[in-house]
Amino acid sequence: MTHESDFEDERLRELAARLGTRAAERLDVEHTAQAVVARLREARPAPAGTWAFPRTVWFRAAALLLAVLGAGLLARSLFGPTPRAVVLLTAGEDVGDLTADQLRQALQGLEQPLTDDIGASDAGFETLSADELRALLRSLEG
């Protein structure tokens, strides 16, 4: 019985050792090697430092950059600092109502170049020289 069982085990091992032999012989190993390498090459990520992102990523990045720039320009136009020349325009309507500090500020503004978008005719005391404005300031200080 034991011998018979051993014989069966041995026979089973022999059968198992032959399993798949034909499939292995049919396999074109070189073709398989090339096909595997080609598939790996396709799937392999690009080396670091190369510009190989998908095109959609570049499009999205460009759109995001444009949106940020647009928002920045809009915010600047809405909430940006008021040019000093605008103070002059306001002040020019009634210089007599200004305090000494406001006039001093206006005087300093005159020493800076005016922006182009302010017309000379709109600036009430643009024609005054710096000395004339200083004299005006002194008169207001009493």
Next chain:
Amino acid sequence: MPSAEPVAARQTDAALIAAWQRGDEQAAAELVRRHARALARFLAGAGAPEADVDDLVQETLVRAFRAVGKFRGQCQFRTWLLTIGGNVLKDAARRGKRAQVVPLGEDVRATGGDPHEHTVAGETEGRLVEGLMRLPRMQRDVFLLRAQQGLEYEEIAAALGTTPGAARVHYHHAVKRLKEYLL
């Protein structure tokens, strides 16, 4: 310019794996040349139809190379490859790409020798594959790794994440059930 193949052929699996990880495609090709046939035998023995063996071998190798960073050398590269082959075969079966009926005729048509002997041998091998497909996967894998690939229990256990003693028990259960099925 000398070919890289002879150099690659002299290197160990571990050296080739390291070379592949550095981007050497020839190293990957050499590993395929070394192990593809054993993998094909394992897959066919586990029930893969012959028509699908080529695709399954490729899929297994690609999957293995992509995951090669997880290979810690706990067993031979080939043994690790065979266990991945088992997973690929299972996935293929789950997707319905694997025929449930094992072809029996291929070995019957083998040339040479006594046609009657070949017929009997082919039928028996076909029944063995059928019997293997009825086994729990662990028993089937252990049996194939031991009886078909000739591996030691320690190696099988390391590859399948079990102990050598448990692998031995799985093997004996598999043999018992296969003998009951075949004889």
